Amino acid sequence: MQFKFTKWHGLGNDFVIVNGFSETIDDFQAAAIEVCDRHLGIGADGLVLVLPSATADFKMRIFNSDGSEAEMCGNVTRCVARYVYETGLTANTRITIETEAGLIIPELVLEQGELKTVKVDMGEPRLQRKDIPLLGAAEDQAVNIPLTVENERFLVTCVSMGNPHCVIFVDDVDLVDLAAIGPKIETHELFPRKTNVEFVQIRDQARLRMRVWERGAGITLACGTGACATLAAAVLNSKAGRQAVIELDGGELFVEWSSKDNHIYMSGPATEVFRGEFLKKPARC
Numbered sequence: 001m002q003f004k005f006t007k008w009h010g011l012g013n014d015f016v017i018v019n020g021f022s023e024t025i026d027d028f029q030a031a032a033i034e035v036c037d038r039h040l041g042i043g044a045d046g047l048v049l050v051l052p053s054a055t056a057d058f059k060m061r062i063f064n065s066d067g068s069e070a071e072m073c074g075n076v077t078r079c080v081a082r083y084v085y086e087t088g089l090t091a092n093t094r095i096t097i098e099t100e101a102g103l104i105i106p107e108l109v110l111e112q113g114e115l116k117t118v119k120v121d122m123g124e125p126r127l128q129r130k131d132i133p134l135l136g137a138a139e140d141q142a143v144n145i146p147l148t149v150e151n152e153r154f155l156v157t158c159v160s161m162g163n164p165h166c167v168i169f170v171d172d173v174d175l176v177d178l179a180a181i182g183p184k185i186e187t188h189e190l191f192p193r194k195t196n197v198e199f200v201q202i203r204d205q206a207r208l209r210m211r212v213w214e215r216g217a218g219i220t221l222a223c224g225t226g227a228c229a230t231l232a233a234a235v236l237n238s239k240a241g242r243q244a245v246i247e248l249d250g251g252e253l254f255v256e257w258s259s260k261d262n263h264i265y266m267s268g269p270a271t272e273v274f275r276g277e278f279l280k281k282p283a284r285c
C-alpha cells in the first residue's frame with residue numbers, strides 16, 4: 001500500500017487527504033486504520049478520498065480512524081475545498097461535493113485574493129426520527145428523548161446532518177467524563193448506526209460551548225457536523241437563536257440555520273500541515 005497524501009486539519013480535527021484521481025488504495029477501511037494510527041501510521045482522526053463524480057465537481061469518501069465509513073464530515077469539507085482549489089483540480093471557489101449525506105457546497109470566501117474563511121452549505125438538518133427507528137420515543141419528536149446509560153438518565157435531542165448526532169445539554173461541559181460516557185452513548189441500542197455524541201453548555205443565545213465524542217474516532221478537538229447538529233438542537237429546544245458561535249476544544253465555528261432555505265451554513269478555517277508518501281509495507285517477518 002503506497003500513496004501520496006496531504007495532512008490537513010479543521011480546528012485540530014485532523015485528516016489524511018488522498019487524491020483519488022492519481023493515487024490508488026485497494027482497501028479503504030484497512031488503509032484508514034493503518035494511516036490514522038498515531039504511532040505506527042501518519043496519525044489522524046480520519047482518511048478522506050477525493051474522487052471523480054458523475055453528479056458534482058467531486059466526490060468525497062470519509063473513513064473514521066476505526067475504519068468505519070461516515071456519510072459526511074464538516075471540518076474536512078473545508079479542507080477539501082481549499083485542497084482542490086489550491087492544487088488546481090478546480091478553478092471554482094464555490095465547489096459541489098457528492099457525499100453519502102447528499103450534495104454539500106463549500107465556498108472559499110476570498111477578500112483581495114486572500115482566503116477569509118470557508119463557508120459550507122451543509123444542507124438541511126433532519127430530525128433523526130425520520131432517519132432511524134427511535135426505540136420507545138414518541139414518533140413526533142426527536143427532542144428530549146429519555147436515554148438511560150448505566151443508571152444515569154439523560155434527555156437527548158437526536159439530529160442528523162446525514163450522519164447521526166445525539167446532543168445533550170448540561171450546565172458545565174468540563175464536568176462531563178466524556179471518555180467514559182461517550183462510547184456508551186455512541187453504541188447505545190437507540191442508535192442502530194451508532195452516533196456522534198455532543199455535550200453542550202449554553203453561554204448565551206449566540207454562543208454555545210460543545211465537546212464531542214465522535215462515532216468511530218473518539219474525542220476530537222472539533223466536529224463540524226456536530227456543531228451544526230448542536231445549533232439545530234439548541235434552536236429546537238429554544239436555547240439559542242439561528243446563528244451562533246460554537247466553541248470547541250480546537251477553536252470556534254460560526255453556524256447559522258437559514259429560515260429561508262432551511263439549510264445550515266458552517267464557516268471556519270482549514271489548514272494544510274504537511275505532504276508526504278505513505279509507504280506501509282506488509283510485515284517482512
Ligand SMILES: N[C@H](CCC[C@H](N)C(=O)O)C(=O)O
Nearest residue numbers: 070073074075163215224225
Ligand atoms: N465521526 C463522524 C465523521 C466525522 C465528522 C466530523 N469530524 C465533522 O467534522 O463533521 C461520523 O462517523 O459520523
